[in-house]
Amino acid sequence: MGYAQLVIGPAGSGKSTYCSSLFRHCEAVGRSIHVVNLDPAAEQFDYPVAVDIRELICLDDVMEELGLGPNGALMYCMEYPFALSNSESTSMDFSATASCAIFRIGPNGWKWLYAITMLELEDNMDDWLTDELDNYLDDDYLVFDCPGQIELFSHVPVLRNFVEHLKSKNFNVCVVYLLDSQFITDVTKFISGCMASLSAMIQLELPHVNILSKMDLVTNKRDIEDFLNPQGQVLLSELNQRMAPQFLKLNKALIDLVDQYSMVSFVPLDLRKESSIRYILSQIDNCIQYGEDADVKVKDFDPEDIDD
Ligand SMILES: Nc1nc2c(ncn2[C@@H]2O[C@H](COP(=O)(O)OP(=O)(O)OP(=O)(O)O)[C@@H](O)[C@H]2O)c(=O)[nH]1
Numbered sequence: 001m002g003y004a005q006l007v008i009g010p011a012g013s014g015k016s017t018y019c020s021s022l023f024r025h026c027e028a029v030g031r032s033i034h035v036v037n038l039d040p041a042a043e044q045f046d047y048p049v050a051v052d053i054r055e056l057i058c059l060d061d062v063m064e065e066l067g068l069g070p071n072g073a074l075m076y077c078m079e080y081p082f083a084l085s086n087s088e089s090t091s092m093d094f095s096a097t098a099s100c101a102i103f104r105i106g107p108n109g110w111k112w113l114y115a116i117t118m119l120e121l122e123d124n125m126d127d128w129l130t131d132e133l134d135n136y137l138d139d140d141y142l143v144f145d146c147p148g149q150i151e152l153f154s155h156v157p158v159l160r161n162f163v164e165h166l167k168s169k170n171f172n173v174c175v176v177y178l179l180d181s182q183f184i185t186d187v188t189k190f191i192s193g194c195m196a197s198l199s200a201m202i203q204l205e206l207p208h209v210n211i212l213s214k215m216d217l218v219t220n221k222r223d224i225e226d227f228l229n230p231q232g233q234v235l236l237s238e239l240n241q242r243m244a245p246q247f248l249k250l251n252k253a254l255i256d257l258v259d260q261y262s263m264v265s266f267v268p269l270d271l272r273k274e275s276s277i278r279y280i281l282s283q284i285d286n287c288i289q290y291g292e293d294a295d296v297k298v299k300d301f302d303p304e305d306i307d308d
């Protein structure tokens with residue numbers, strides 16, 4: 001059995017920083033983890049990269065292969081799904097659908113490049129991942145540092161397929177969703193962060209831990225309590241105050257949805273405190289049952305059992 005954290009969240013929410021802090025913490029306590037970079041655009045790391053998706057493909061390569069600058073790439077990208085939809089192959093049909101879905105987000109060339117990169121990952125995932133994972137042993141613990149494009153876990157199936165692959169390799173996987181604590185300065189931002197998390201829960205169907213990151217930036221700690229474990233009614237009244245009256249019904253529906261999934265619960269992460277990282281790691285370990293096998297092994301050798 002292997003163990004894995006899939007670290008996701010909006011761009012800049014602190015995923016890579018969390019991965020490096022987690023690595024340092026584990027190193028200090030003598031525990032082995034391996035951090036995998038899944039961000040094709042990443043440039044530098046504060047952690048040793050165990051596996052790097054950039055060996056498969058990186059954004060520079062995509063731009064170079066296309067022979068285009070950002071504007072030209074955008075034009076190419078706008079034509080890309082239509083070129084794909086003329087194809088008869090099933091996987092290409094999927095690609096066209098995914099690309100069209102991404103296209104609707106807006107004419108952003110970088111997002112397109114991500115889309116192509118991720119589709120490339122999907123096409124090659126089985127071979128690449130199988131080769132890479134073969135290097136890891138049964139009890140290894142992997143942490144996947146993902147890109148910040150939220151469409152990857154909201155409606156494009158690439159991460160879901162990735163997770164299925166990990167599961168087929170006997171990995172227990174937990175989603176670790178990071179939301180920047182600065183989102184709480186505005187209840188509408190906070191709700192949109194919750195919705196993105198909910199999308200990931202529904203898309204990925206995995207044990208899920210929500211983290212409110214960058215707690216060192218929160219000056220008024222009392223404010224935060226309302227957001228770590230907020231009551232639906234409190235959020236609703238704040239939303240209603242913030243939004244125009246025509247949104248009352250929508251606000252109610254959104255809060256009901258959040259309540260129904262009982263997912264509005266965040267664990268605060270303050271990287272200045274070792275205890276904060278330790279607590280979060282213990283919560284995640286619990287979700288993926290890490291350490292339970294070890295307990296069983298110890299119990300197997302319980303001297304009292306031998307006496308019996
Ligand atoms: N004050 C503070 N800043 C942080 C913390 N974590 C991350 N940052 C800063 O937030 C910015 C983004 O951090 P990253 O770790 O690169 O965020 P990311 O989610 O990996 O970003 P993408 O991969 O681009 O989506 C950087 O400037 C970090 O230094 C934190 O706990 N406290």
Ligand SMILES: [Mg+2]
Pocket residue numbers: 015016017039042145146147
């Ligand atoms: Mg990052």
